[in-house]
Amino acid sequence: MKMIRSVRGVKDILPDQTPAWRKVEATAHALAIRYGFQEIRIPLFEQTELFARSIGTATDIVEKEMYTFLDRDGTSLSLRPEGTAGVVRAYLEHNFSSRSPVTKLYYLGPMFRYERPQAGRFRQFHQFGVEAFGTDDPLMDVEVISLLWRFFHTLGISGLTLIINSLGTIAERQAYSEALRQSLSARHADLCHNCQRRLVSNPLRILDCKVETCTHITRQAPVITDFLSPDSSSHFRKVQDGLDLLEIPYVPNPYLVRGLDYYTRTTFEITASSLGAQNAIGAGGRYDGLVELLGGPPTPAVGFAAGLERILLLLPPESIPAPAPLVFVAAFGEKGRIAGFQLLEKLRIHGFTADTDYRAASLKALLRSAHRRSATYTIIIGDDEASAHSVILRNMAEKTQEYLPISSLIDRLRNLVELSRF
């Protein structure tokens, strides 16, 4: 029988990793709510056209990275490659704009892209993202960046760099893109093969090419900053002032471009130097044209997405909370096992994290099992104790124990052990 393995680039998150995941997720929920965002849960798949229209038909994501399939009625559907498109769709579908001028939403969940897996890159990966609709105030840009920055800080992740840029309005970006194309066309022969292709399809992408000759050439080309209107310039200036007010360090970089077509004005990216090739752990920006593009009223918006797998790679061990102390029931003998089984249930009802090992028959084996499970306390109950309606409460680290009636055990443990949450 051939073993069926998980799909390439799609990972199980095993029990030794889930506490770290819960920490990251809990922090995301707590901070987003603290910043006034509300959780939205959107579908894992949508009509393909939604992604094509919002992300851009010429992007790699839409061109070759989506998991696309036909519904039974022939509609083309795709697994979501990112979260913003679906959130905007839901925002419009449920008329959020008519309920309140400003809507702040966040989401958490898996995304899907057909890519070659490598360090920090998977076909199913998870993102935490926020979207703030209804204001073009630069302070909202700052708020979104601040939330992302504090998120990493709260998790104990350091050594990060915040890079910011402004791409201007759609018109300004187009004007710059054209100027760039003309300027670089003169050096066409000196550009790398890839960039020669980009010159036609998407000149902006040449700016973040890593080939040395290309970067050298682009440093002499026109800079986006010179193509920003006074409005866009002022907006960008105010974003930087806001970051200064909050004492969030940043590096302006006119060569930061983002892969998705819908970004306008502010764009930003937070990178970790220790992460290897896939070093962006959070990125986002303003997308003032997207709501309108998807059929809604003109609505300014700004947001970010953060990659949880990459964050997990950086999460310091001390940020992961210790599990609740375990109370282990070591019950043996005919009467002891019955009394111990009832006691185990009682402990759980009262909120203790409690377990036993049905396989272990001897006290020795039970204690070995308790030790392996890192139990804080072990309750020893054999036939003698069961007959006397008593138990032995053993402190595993101290190797001390006390003999006490079953009736007083719960109260005794309450003084010793912290309860589990639910």
Next chain:
RNA sequence: GUGGGUGUAGCUCAAGGGUAGAGCGCCUGACUGUGGCUCAGGAGGUUGCGGGUUCGAAGCCCGUCACUCACCCCA
């Protein structure tokens, strides 16, 4: 889609054409009602898969798959 590296026990890895091994982990016992240490024993393998060369292949050759890193792309 392209290129490099790696596939041997649950895990980390040896064996470099001649009997498939070690450490860790797991189980049992020494210790019949008290865990960690020690000692002894035990279980666990189609050497990723398929073909080829050879008297003989974990090893060499070809193919294939997977993992991994990088390009690309991006969170």
